Amino acid sequence: MSAPTVTPVVAGVSGSAASLRAVETAAREAGTRGLPLRLVHALRYRHGVIDQARSAGGLLREARDIALATAPGLWTTVELIEGDPVTGLLRLSRRAALTVIGDGSLDGHVCLPREATAVQVAARAYGAVQVVRGEAAPVGPVLAGISGPASAAPVLEHAFAAAAAQGVDLHVVHAGESTHRLRALADVIASRAYACGVVARLDVVSGDPVAVLRRRSRDASLVVVGARGELPYHGLLGSVTQTLLHHARGPVVVVRAPRTAPMRRVAELAGLT
Structure with missing residues (x-):
């Protein structure tokens, strides 16, 4: 066989x-x-x-x-x-x-x-x-870090699937200002949460995204981030992802859009264009 x-x-x-x-x-x-x-x-x-x-x-x-x-x-x-x-x-x-x-x-x-x-x-x-990690992961929600619309689709896809499989909540965090596009992102998250049967929320927070996500990662059962925020090029890691690989207590998933996918198409997949 x-x-x-x-x-x-x-x-x-x-x-x-x-x-x-x-x-x-x-x-x-x-x-x-x-x-x-x-x-x-x-x-x-x-x-x-x-x-x-x-x-x-x-x-x-x-x-x-x-x-x-x-x-x-x-x-x-x-x-x-x-x-x-x-x-x-x-x-x-x-x-x-x-x-x-x-x-x-x-x-x-x-x-x-x-x-x-x-x-x-x-x-x-x-x-x-x-x-x-070698130690057991914390018992907590899945945490997804979103830096902007272009990197949202692959991160959300993996994060929702993980939260549904684990039967836990999903916390999506964006460090920055609230904009019209982020309000659209909130609608996408709400719609996908309903479809997946996952309790999800979007937190738009001020401050350094490295510090914010490092702090919140301490209680997360899984952290999902893009390779380099809005620049998910092959071979690079952003400061947020590097910090989480170093300091998050639980496992970290690093996702990137397919290398052939134009940035505009990634945003379309997230429902943000």
Whole structure:
């Protein structure tokens, strides 16, 4: 029987506590979406490669067991990829519905280590990336950060789906002035909330968006943000997203619009033009 050709959820496996939580998260996401799960471990060949391969095989078998315990019956494949984990995960992200990885203890650093695998993949992946912590996430709402109309559509799509799947409220935060477009955004949120059966609210707040979202993220079960606000270009992360990757207590999803989608089209998808 051949493997399904549909887009998978990809999870990076390293053996850390955060990585194993990432496997659980990826399995739940794949099960909810009706997608296969692809578990991958990067192997850099050095002296003692046979021992390395055996260890990697053990990690992948453990990850597969965790995935199937989380989502029984889930179509799950395991794969060893050669070389740098960032390079391998970026390649796989081209066809992934979602890439899920552990955070590599980002909050244990004084400054965000930009060379870290989680940061590099979140910044450069071709689709959505979920960065998972080693500790359990807080019990709270999904938090979505919106910087403007152009970045709203993909962030809201993911945030509403997550809130509906978890059965929690959605808090959408915009730091800035209230405008006609933001009033239109509030209407879009209300309409989508009704359709999804999610209790959602839009808070337009004053002050530095980095400080506002960092503070509110402390009680969020999941944070959803764009890669770079109104400039979601491949390979960049904005200051808000960098701060949340560093300091949010729970998992963070970094989403971006498809690279081929014009900015005007993204706004249209959000119902803002």
